[in-house]
Amino acid sequence: MTRERVSIGLALAAALLLSYDLYQMFMVLPDEALQGAIYRILFFHAPAAIVGMIGYFAALTFSILYLSSGILRWDSLSASIIEVSLVFSCVNIVTGSIWARIIWGIWWTWDYRLTSALVCVLIFAGYLMMRRAIEEPTQRARLSSALCIFGCVDVVIVWKSIEWFRNNHPSPVLSIRTGGGTMDPAMERIFYLNFLAILMIAIALVLIRTRQEAIAREVDSLRRFANAV
Amino acid sequence: MRTIGQALAVARKDLAVELRTKESFNAAGAFAISILLLFSFAFDPSPEMLHQIAGGLLWLVFAFAGALIFNRGFARELPNECLDALLASPLSSGSLLLGKAIANFTMLIALEVVSLVVFGIFYNVAWTFRAGELAIVFLLATWGIAIVGAAFGAMTVNLRLRELMLPVIIYPLLIPLLIAAIELTDVVLYSKQITPDQLLWGRILLAFDIVFTALAVALAETILVN
Numbered sequence: 001m002t003r004e005r006v007s008i009g010l011a012l013a014a015a016l017l018l019s020y021d022l023y024q025m026f027m028v029l030p031d032e033a034l035q036g037a038i039y040r041i042l043f044f045h046a047p048a049a050i051v052g053m054i055g056y057f058a059a060l061t062f063s064i065l066y067l068s069s070g071i072l073r074w075d076s077l078s079a080s081i082i083e084v085s086l087v088f089s090c091v092n093i094v095t096g097s098i099w100a101r102i103i104w105g106i107w108w109t110w111d112y113r114l115t116s117a118l119v120c121v122l123i124f125a126g127y128l129m130m131r132r133a134i135e136e137p138t139q140r141a142r143l144s145s146a147l148c149i150f151g152c153v154d155v156v157i158v159w160k161s162i163e164w165f166r167n168n169h170p171s172p173v174l175s176i177r178t179g180g181g182t183m184d185p186a187m188e189r190i191f192y193l194n195f196l197a198i199l200m201i202a203i204a205l206v207l208i209r210t211r212q213e214a215i216a217r218e219v220d221s222l223r224r225f226a227n228a229v
Numbered sequence: 230m231r232t233i234g235q236a237l238a239v240a241r242k243d244l245a246v247e248l249r250t251k252e253s254f255n256a257a258g259a260f261a262i263s264i265l266l267l268f269s270f271a272f273d274p275s276p277e278m279l280h281q282i283a284g285g286l287l288w289l290v291f292a293f294a295g296a297l298i299f300n301r302g303f304a305r306e307l308p309n310e311c312l313d314a315l316l317a318s319p320l321s322s323g324s325l326l327l328g329k330a331i332a333n334f335t336m337l338i339a340l341e342v343v344s345l346v347v348f349g350i351f352y353n354v355a356w357t358f359r360a361g362e363l364a365i366v367f368l369l370a371t372w373g374i375a376i377v378g379a380a381f382g383a384m385t386v387n388l389r390l391r392e393l394m395l396p397v398i399i400y401p402l403l404i405p406l407l408i409a410a411i412e413l414t415d416v417v418l419y420s421k422q423i424t425p426d427q428l429l430w431g432r433i434l435l436a437f438d439i440v441f442t443a444l445a446v447a448l449a450e451t452i453l454v455n
Binding site: 126139146 | 401
């Protein structure tokens with residue numbers, strides 16, 4: 001019950017914050033000098049990428065926790081986080097493609113960030129497919145956790161390997177990366193607020209998915225019990 | 230040392246079975262040669278074009294044909310509960326996985342040699358000028374593919390749709406290794422000068438091999454528990 005209240009509270013807070021952000025983005029902030037109106041996609045594109053990445057590494061932590069403790073709840077949490085992160089990674093890729101089409105004139109280029117984002121999606125889509133293919137909950141949790149560890153390590157290697165040979169992606173603009181002077185403070189404030197809103201949506205979705213996973217686990221154990229009887 | 234000894238015993242067993250039946254090697258070899266043939270007809274590459282695509286073509290062939298070998302690695306232990314017997318034996322999980330990887334590696338290297346000869350003939354490419362460097366690239370990249378293939382072959386052995394799941398999972402994981410192998414093969418095959426930037430690809434291959442071998446051995450128990 002508490003979890004439901006938290007997820008509803010988070011979703012409501014995210015909706016309010018998102019409404020404020022949208023108002024600021026479209027009614028208050030001016031167009032960017034070089035890119036025009038399309039720069040606003042950045043407010044969704046980059047936060048979605050960051051939330052996705054945070055999710056994958058949070059899932060890695062919970063996978064390791066599952067392997068060390070054997071508690072299925074950690075595995076459910078890991079799977080829920082990966083599902084939600086995958087959605088945000090797809091949002092990141094789609095919004096990036098729309099931006100690239102307008103600014104560069106192409107939908108896609110084999111830049112290291114784009115490639116590593118796509119590899120991430122492919123690896124964790126494989127993770128979800130593998131989960132669907134395993135009936136037995138303990139085996140599913142064990143193998144999924146192992147795959148999550150392999151996947152996260154691979155994402156780091158992909159990032160480093162592609163970084164060395166291809167990079168068209170714009171450089172970081174946030175003041176925490178550059179020390180300031182690259183992005184208007186008013187725009188940066190909305191960026192952080194939107195990041196917060198998207199993070200809250202992600203956490204609310206994870207809580208909902210974890211609850212569904214727990215119910216599915218319960219149904220599954222009841223079915224097994226009924227079959228055994 | 231004991232782990233290595235056990236791994237070699239498993240690899241010897243797998244290779245002896247393969248030598249008798251040739252079920253994986255024949256299928257993978259025929260598949261590799263078919264792809265080489267189809268590429269030639271599909272793109273009719275000029276010598277200049279071949280300079281750009283040779284490495285990619287070879288490593289795609291090896292990766293695709295390799296999946297046929299990896300699928301059989303653990304699946305051949307399923308009839309008569311041989312896998313359960315292996316797990317119940319005093320073998321450690323790590324040595325079982327390493328043994329399967331060594332067998333995969335040997336079969337894949339044999340397949341690569343055959344494919345390289347066919348590639349040289351079909352595409353009129355002399356690949357023997359820097360055979361030593363080419364061998365180093367092939368050995369490093371093939372071990373990476375073999376260890377990932379063995380780990381995920383073990384993971385998917387009891388799954389429904391095993392043959393479909395294995396490629397879906399391993400190809401995205403192999404992307405950094407394949408990129409590095411393609412870059413280095415292109416450089417060595419066409420006797421280009423190796424630049425410091427390209428040496429980084431060698432480090433990627435080495436890092437991939439070390440990290441994934443360590444991970445596979447560390448997680449062997451988790452992957453193989455039945």
